[in-house]
Amino acid sequence: MSQNIVILPGDGIGPEIVAQAVKVLEHLRDERGLDITMQEALVGGAAIDATGGPLPGETLNLAKAADAVLLGAVGGYQWESLDASIRPEKGLLGLRAGLELFANLRPALLFEELAQASTLRPEVVAGLDILIVRELTGGIYFGQPRGVRTLENGEREGYNTLVYRESEVERIARVAFRAAQKRNGRLCSVDKANVLESTELWREVVNRISSDYPDVEVSHMYVDNAAMQLVRDPKQFDVLVTTNMFGDILSDLASMLSGSIGMLPSASLDKNNKGMYEPIHGSAPDIAGQDKANPLATILSVAMMLRYSLQQPALADVVETAVQKVLADGLRTADICAAGQTPVSTTQMGDAVLAAL
Numbered sequence: 388m389s390q391n392i393v394i395l396p397g398d399g400i401g402p403e404i405v406a407q408a409v410k411v412l413e414h415l416r417d418e419r420g421l422d423i424t425m426q427e428a429l430v431g432g433a434a435i436d437a438t439g440g441p442l443p444g445e446t447l448n449l450a451k452a453a454d455a456v457l458l459g460a461v462g463g464y465q466w467e468s469l470d471a472s473i474r475p476e477k478g479l480l481g482l483r484a485g486l487e488l489f490a491n492l493r494p495a496l497l498f499e500e501l502a503q504a505s506t507l508r509p510e511v512v513a514g515l516d517i518l519i520v521r522e523l524t525g526g527i528y529f530g531q532p533r534g535v536r537t538l539e540n541g542e543r544e545g546y547n548t549l550v551y552r553e554s555e556v557e558r559i560a561r562v563a564f565r566a567a568q569k570r571n572g573r574l575c576s577v578d579k580a581n582v583l584e585s586t587e588l589w590r591e592v593v594n595r596i597s598s599d600y601p602d603v604e605v606s607h608m609y610v611d612n613a614a615m616q617l618v619r620d621p622k623q624f625d626v627l628v629t630t631n632m633f634g635d636i637l638s639d640l641a642s643m644l645s646g647s648i649g650m651l652p653s654a655s656l657d658k659n660n661k662g663m664y665e666p667i668h669g670s671a672p673d674i675a676g677q678d679k680a681n682p683l684a685t686i687l688s689v690a691m692m693l694r695y696s697l698q699q700p701a702l703a704d705v706v707e708t709a710v711q712k713v714l715a716d717g718l719r720t721a722d723i724c725a726a727g728q729t730p731v732s733t734t735q736m737g738d739a740v741l742a743a744l
């Protein structure tokens with residue numbers, strides 16, 4: 388039976404980069420026997436403009452029924468003044484919550500060819516291969532109560548709640564332990580247990596379940612130190628597991644180790660490995676519509692989809708090898724271009740990957 392993929396281009400550079408990834412999927416379907424159907428739907432600002440809300444019921448239903456979802460990016464200047472409850476980002480958060488995608492895998496891998504594109508010295512980042520496992524449906528992103536209230540003296544106060552249940556910590560930690568077992572057997576849990584009770588409990592739960600994974604070496608690090616260590620000596624890490632917000636921040640940081648945020652894919656999985664796949668960069672409204680954005684993170688997200696949700700590891704390898712080949716051939720979009728090199732466009736990069744497949 389065909390597997391159904393819902394395509395959500397979204398906003399900003401989303402449609403341009405997703406178009407390149409769809410070309411890759413079509414190629415795999417037409418030339419490599421990948422049995423898929425694809426269906427496009429609206430999310431984010433595009434959905435606000437068309438329907439008044441960032442996550443139409445139809446989109447959520449399609450995504451729920453799908454085997455996997457490919458998302459570009461959401462957000463842009465024109466929607467920034469909207470009330471927080473109907474901003475484009477709510478569409479993305481609604482999908483994560485609605486599909487129960489609690490496990491966000493963000494690999495930060497340095498393609499050898501891009502060692503020069505990192506702002507860190509090549510010897511610091513060469514060979515980098517870390518995996519950030521970010522909790523995605525809890526923590527301060529979703530905790531209640533939240534809002535802005537007016538105090539008695541008339542001053543306004545904004546507030547959010549950082550809350551984690553033991554079961555939430557346990558399920559994300561288990562994902563991370565299992566990932567570490569398949570990698571180099573080292574897991575670093577990142578918290579702020581010296582200040583925040585919620586993450587003191589987080590640390591306790593990680594320690595408790597660690598006995599189920601005797602082959603994994605566990606360590607703990609405060610998030611401020613982790614940020615510093617990621618820049619100082621990123622190769623000390625194998626798998627990192629952390630809360631929703633710390634993971635958001637550290638994964639952007641880690642992306643620059645790998646040369647460009649335009650290179651990093653991600654997978655957001657539910658308990659059955661059904662997933663939504665998206666580049667970790669945002670909608671980059673400043674370069675939207677200019678055919679300049681790097682489509683490789685989205686194409687690498689397709690590789691993750693093939694591996695985690697569609698059970699096609701060989702095709703995942705094919706896509707990753709093709710990306711490696713275009714980099715080895717010297718093709719660079721503007722974000723990974725060194726001085727003196729001429730950048731290629733989004734479309735040219737997509738076509739090159741297609742040719743390399």
Ligand code: IPM
Pocket residue numbers: 462476479480635667669
């Ligand atoms: C990410 C993004 C999102 C997040 C935004 C767009 C809501 O930064 O996927 O990292 O904060 O999770």
Ligand code: MG
Pocket residue numbers: 635636639667
């Ligand atoms: Mg982010």
